[in-house]
Amino acid sequence: MTAGNDAFDLIVLGAGSGGYACALRAAQLGLRVALVERAELGGTCLHRGCIPTKALLHVAEVADTAREAESVGVRATLAGVDLAGVHAYKDRVVGRLYQGLQGLVSGAEKITFVQGDGRLAAPDAVEVATADGPLRLTAPSVVLATGSRARTLPGLDIGGRILTSDEALRLETLPDRVVVLGGGVIGVEFASVFRSFGAHVTVVEALDRLVAAEDPAVSTALARAFRRRGIDVRTGARLAGATQDADGVTVTVESGDPLRADLLLVAVGRGPVTQGLGYEEAGVAVERGFVLADERCRTNVPGVRAVGDIVPGLQLAHRGFAQGIFVAEDLAGLHPTPLDESGIPRVTYCDPEIASVGLTEAQARERYGEVTTYEYHLGGNGKSQILGTTGFVKLVRRGGANQTGPVVGLHMVGARMGEQVGEAQLIYGWEALPEEVAALVHAHPTQNESLGEAHLALAGKPLHAHA
Ligand code: NAI
16 A cells, blocks of 8 residues: 555654654644654653653652651651552553543644554655555655664663563562662662662662763762662662572672662663664664754755654653654744754752753863852752752853853752753753843742842852852
C-alpha cells in the first residue's frame, strides 16, 4: 500500500515529545501530517520518563511528609509504602494524560496517526511495517524524532536484578538495598525515591561529583543533603563489574569493598535511537549514533529534519517540544527564531530539588572573563524554614565587582526550587540586571523570595542576607 506524494506535506517519525509537538503544531498551521509511531503516542516522557518518575517522586514526598509529621505536631506515622497502590496512582496519572493526548491527535483533522515500525526509505519516504502490512508514505519533508533509550555498559546485561529506569518503574517488591550506578539526573532522582521508600541506597559515580553538568556548588550541596538523608554517596568510583545470584547482586568498584544489594539500577546515560532506521543509508550524517542538525534542525539531507534526543544536546522533553514546534512553524513559512539552547531550563526533581538556567560559574568565566557570583542561603528565607529545607540560590553575573552586567547563570537547590525556574529563565532570557530584578517586589513568604533576595544582595542592598 502507498500513500502518495499529494497525501502529506510532512511525515514525522516518532511520536514522543518532539514528534507529537511537531505534528500538532504543523496540523494547526494547515499542513497534512503523517505521524508514525511503533509503540505509544507520547513516547519516553509520558510512558517511561518525566511523568511516571515525577509521580514516584511525589509519592516519595508524601511518604517523607508522613515520616516527618510528628515533628510538626501532627499525629501520624508511616506504616509503609504499598507498591501496588503507588503503581495504580502513577498509571492513573499517565493514563489521563495519554487519553488527553490521544484525543488531541485524533481530533486534529490534518494528522494521520500511523501505528507501526517506521524506517526512512529515502529523503522523502518512510516505510512503515503496520499490522496490516507494509505502507510507504511520501512527503516533501520528513522529521526524525525517534528519541533515546537507556544505555548500559559492556558486560552489564539488563535483566533480573540489574535494571534501567524502565524496569525500575514497574517493580513489584520494594528493595531493601539498592546500588545506583551513575550520579547523573536519573541516578539522583531514583536514589531519592528509593531512599524515601525506606531502602538503603548507595550511589556509585565515576566522576568526582554528582550531577556533574551542574555548577559544582550544586553538586556539593546535593551530596551533603543526600548524606544527611542516609544515602551513601561514592564519587570517583568506577564500576568494575556486577554479578547476580538468587539472593542479590554484588557490585564491585575499582576501589573499595564490593557492595551487596537487592537491585542495581544502571543510570549511565541515554543513547539515541537511530540504528537500523535507514538514516545513514539515506545519507543522513550520524555521529556516535546522534543525528547532526543545524540550529534550524536541518540535517545534511535536504528535506530531512531532526528533533529531540537524537540531536546532540540536552535530552529534555521541553527541548524536544520546542524544536518540534520550531520545525512545524519553519515548514509552514512562519520564519520562527531558532531556539536559544543555552536558555533551556533544567530541573532535577530529587530531594532537595535542583533548578538551573544558563552558565555555571566556570562556563561564565571561560566565556566572559570576569564574573561576580553571589550565594544566598535559604537559612534566611522564611518559607524555607517553614518547609524545613536548606539550600541556596547562586547567581553568576557578567562583569567584576564594581561593574554591572546581566545575570548569566542561576543555580538553585532546595525543596520545591524547581518551581522557581520560570522566573530564573526570564531573568536569563531577558538579560536582566541584578538591579532590575531587585526592583521587583517578591511575595513574602515564598521560596521565590530567595531569588529576589539574591538579586538584592548582588545589587548591593541585601535585606535578609549579608552583602
Ligand atoms: P547522565 O548523563 O545525566 O548521568 C550518567 C552518569 O553516569 C554520569 O554522571 C556518568 O559519569 C556516570 N557513569 C557513566 N559510566 C559510569 C561507570 N562506569 N561507573 C560509574 N558511573 C558512571 O545520564 P542519566 O542520568 O542516565 O540521564 C539520561 C538523560 O535523561 C539525561 O540527559 C537527563 O537530562 C535526562 N533526564 C532528565 C530528567 C530531568 O530533566 N529531570 C530526569 C531524568 C532524565
